[in-house]
Amino acid sequence: MVSARGLTKRFGSSEAVAGIDFSIRRGEVFGFLGPNGAGKTSTxxxxxxxxxxxEGTLxxxxxxxxxxxxxxxxxxxxxxxxxxxxxxLTVLDNLLVxxxxxxLSRRVVRERAERLLDFAQLSERAGSRVDDLSGGMRRRLTIARALISSPELVILDEPTTGLDPQARHLVWERLYRLRQEGVTLIVTTHYMDEAEQLCDRLVVMDKGTIVGEGSPRELVDKHVSREVLEVRLGEGGHERLAGDVRGRVERVEVLADRVCCYGDNGDEMLALVHGLGYQPENTLVRRGSLEDVFLRLTGRSLVE
Amino acid sequence: MVLGLALPSPRRARHVLGRNLVIYRRAWPLLATGVLEPLFYLLSIGLGLGHLVGRVDFAGHELAYKQFVAPALLAAAAMNGAILDTTYNLYYKLKIAKTYEGVLATPLSTADVALGEIGWAVARGAAYSATFLGVMAALGLVPSPWGLCCVPAAALVAYAFAATGMAATSYMRSWQDLDIVALALVPMFLFSATFYPLTAYVGWLAVVVQCTPLYQGVLLARSLDIGTVGWSLALNAAYLVVMGLAAMVITGRRLERLLAA
Structure with missing residues (x-):
């Protein structure tokens, strides 16, 4: 559906996208995951x-x-x-125009507009001004508008940024539906949960380059352990803890407010920390995620 | 491609006119202002002040003052309408509402947007001037059948100024910058032999006035209205055509830079 080789975007002397390769297949949801400024929007x-x-071919x-x-x-x-x-323009006129x-002929547009208002759960607001819509409604209208030409490929740049959790889930649910209808979706996001929920395959971008590629599961399996233990100590001591456990867990990372220990079994790692005499303020055992993948690949966390 | 620019497609550009039509269908009183403006000037200055002025000489004809001033107002209204559309209205769509960023995700290109918006300004200018010409005819101010050509002349004025307005707006960084437009427009409106004949100026000043774009429009409208038609008018028309084309090239480049970098 889309293929790029050495794709580059320069603005003056700065390079927003620095020669990336990727290919997107028909019918899949393909993600570009990365922090702000990674080059997602330029791509x-x-x-x-x-x-x-x-530069490059696209x-x-x-x-x-x-x-x-x-x-x-x-x-x-x-x-x-x-x-x-x-x-x-009003909500309905946005779609018609x-x-x-x-x-497209007026007749076709009108038919589709009514169906799409329904899809976006905006039928009641057909005559409203765009100004009067909530953020979630505007986002849904923007998605409906993108579908007016019955496209086989839809590009969504941070579809749920700025939305509350309920509005996000509604958007995700609509995007699933599109995928089921066979529409190819390209999604950029800096939310790892969004990437995990939506994407069949994704690339991880940082500073204009692609640093990782695969399905969410593959990426986690390849770059991160099965489980992660997060430890927050009351006052400092994070570096000392990291030194104590290093070599006894698969890997350890010190973040601004916590220490992450990577290994196959979170509970065993927790027992180890307790056994060393630490009394953490709080701890969390969870599965490895794309957030950890990003941290591993770039040395930084995704949302700063 | 011309001068490195993709050519617009009239087929696609017409949908920009369609969009504007949807808005003005709901706000038609706004449209009436375009006809009322020259009408108010005609009543106050042409008829009112005209009583005190007497007759004015133009190209060897002795004209009643209202006859002298009416076609000039038609041309000036075409200029004002086109400028309003392509400065304040366009600035809002370009910089504030970001209307075109959505439009450019469709098959439309920046050249289509430029052609569509200029086309809209011309269509409006033509509709206004046709209506105003009807009013002039009712007042007995269209003595020659050539007068009908005032409508295409006004459309040409609208075209030249719409393209220029659009080019200028692409450089504007804030609403304050738009005041510069008024600074250029008001003197042009007042001094382009609109309200008194060119003979009122000393030699060099008369030359300056003859170089202004509105002067071309005023001369065209006035000559056509009273039927003093000669080949020299083709030069005035050509001036406006060239002005419009040059401004369109600048507009095309600027929009490409602003919206499709």
Whole structure:
């Protein structure tokens, strides 16, 4: 569906995307996971043919964005990071007018708009001004708008950033549904739970490069242990604890507010910490996650 | 490609007009202002002040003052409408509401957006001037059948100023910058032989006035309205065409930089 080789984006002297390779298959949900400034949005904009690549080759639906921009965009749905809804139009008119940009007939657009308002649970608000919608509603309207051309590929740039948990789950549920209908989805996120929930495969991006690639499970298996023990000590002492357990667990990382110990069995690691005489303020045993993958690959945590 | 720019597609660009039409269908009183503005000027200055002024000489014809001033107001209204559309309205869509960022994720390109918005300004300008020309005719101020050509002349004025307004707006960084537009526009409106003939100026000043874009529009509208038509008018028209085309090239480049970097 999408393939990139040596894809690069430069703004002046700074390199936002530094020669990345990836390929996205039809029907999958493909994620770009990384912190702000990793180059995710620049990559999305290049795939969406909204920004030319500085270097490298990119093919979207088999076509070259630099030559066939309008044709590619005709089969693409884009949900940008910031909702770019038309503030001068009502909810329904946003869909009707947007559909016309794709040169669809008024009849087709009206039919789809009604179906999509239903899909986005906004039928009651058809006549509302965009200003009067909540953040979650606007996001759903933006997603509905991206679907007006019945695209086979939808690009979502941080679809749930800024939404409350309930609104996020509703968005996720709608995205599952699209996936079931066979739509290919590309999602960027800096939330590891979102990446774990949604993505079949993903790449981990940092500073314009891809540092890891695979399914969420593969990435965790490859880079992180099965279980993780998080220890918070009351006053400092994190470095000393790390020194004491190092060599006796698979790996240990010291973060700003806690120590993470990696191993096959969290409870055994906890017993070890207690056995060394530490009285942690609190502890948590959990499974290894993409957050740990990111930490492992970049030495930094994902959300800073 | 022309001068490194992708050419717009009228087929796609018309949907930008369609969008604007949806908004103004719901806010049609706003549209009426475009006709009322020149009408108020015509009533106050043309008819009111005209009583005190008497007759004015233009191209060898002795004209009643209202006859002298009415076609100039038609041209000036086309300029003002086009500028309003492509400065304040456009700035809002470009910088505040980010309307075009959504639009550019569709098959539309920056060139289509530019053509669509300029096309909309021209369509509005033509509709206003046709209505105003009707009012002029009712007042007996369209003595020649050439007067009908005032509508395309006004559309041409709207085109040149819409393209220029759009190019200028692409450089604006804040609402305050837009005040510069008024600074250029108001003197042009007042001094482009709109309200009194060119002969009121001393030699060099008359040359300066003849170089302003609105002067071309005023001369075109006035000549067509009273039917003093000659080949020299083609030069005035060409001035506006070139001005519009040059501004469109600048606009195309700027939008590409602002929206599709």
């Amino acid at each position: 999305m904009r290049m795939i969406a043919c909204m920004s030319p690549a500085s 093919r979207v639906r088999g076509l070259d964005p630099s030559r066939d921009g309008p044709t590619i965009r005709a089969g693409l749905g884009v949900v940008p990071q910031q909702d770019t809804l038309d503030m001068e 947007y559909g016309r940009y794709f040169d």
